[in-house]
Amino acid sequence: MSILVDKKTKVCVQGITGRDGAFHTKEMIDYGTNVVAGVTPGKGGQNVNNIPVFNTVMEAVKETDANTSVVYVPARFATDAIYEAIDVGDPEGSGTKIKLIVVVTEGIPTLEMLKIYNYLKCTNTRLIGPNSPGIVTPDVAKVGIIPGWIHMPGRIGVISRSGTLTYEVVDQLTRAGLGQSTCIGMGGDPIVGMSFIDLLSLFEADTGTDAVVLVGEIGGTDEEDAALFIKEQMSKPVVAFIAGRTAPPDKRMGHAGAIISGGMGTAESKVKAFESVGVPVATSPMEIPELVKSHINQ
Secondary structure, three states: OOOOOOOOOOOOOEEEOOHHHHHHHHHHHOOOOHHHHEOOOOOOOOOEEOEEOOHHHHHHHHHHHOOOOOOOOOHHHHHHHHHHHOOOOOOOOEEEEOOOOEOOOOOOOHHHHHHHHHOOOOOOOOOOOOOOOOEEEEEOEEOOOHHHHHHOOOEEEEEOOOOOHHHHHHHHHHHHOEEEEEEEEEOOOOOOOHHHHHHHHHHHHHOOOOEEEEEOOOOOOOHHHHHHHHHEEEEEEEEEEEEEEOOOOOOOOOOOOOEEEEOOOHHHHHHHHHOOOOOOEEEEEEHHHHHHHHHOOO
């Protein structure tokens, strides 16, 4: 089992004719992902890696039955691309056709993402990102830029705010023989689509997931909120890691969301929140596999 992407996932690549879009389309296809369409306005009729290109998402959905979109569109056009994917209706009239949007693009203005976040509340579409490396269900599908070869199928879910730490944690799990059900880079911007709580609830309901690794970082209060949710709603074990323990106050540390301000969003407060609800917190990614093994066997 898995969450969000599986064998039924049919991917439409928005921005497929760009350098990154074309490169990662091939990577997704090579991994086994069912990429069925690409979209670049004004370039309909072309082919990229033997994938047909359409002028609009509506055309792509009508012709290929795509149900998932990944956005490689430059930041200045990405907002319109996201709205376009959200607004595509099912040709049979049964509601939104694109059920999942994965936004790899970084640099989308926070105010624009706030508008999109609120707009999504009135739809059935789920959004991962922006500034996300994507999502992988090992040996089934990968949507985004996460390297596929580091994964192995299994029963550990992974949720991470950090792109590169997603790779590191997955690699550590694989080396330890702990396969993954689904791995998600949720994005490092201040406002993203799906939150820790949204994803934890899906893993809690997934019969193919036995435990979850949560990778947080400084900035915001998402991790503290997730700790409360784990205490009240999760029956499956969760192991956490918080990046940025040595970050100085009021300094941006890579991600737009990774900033400490007014004493809020510190690594210390996040570690304390998790430990107070019985979630062990690793001090380095290398510790995660052993913590997972020990808590699965409890």
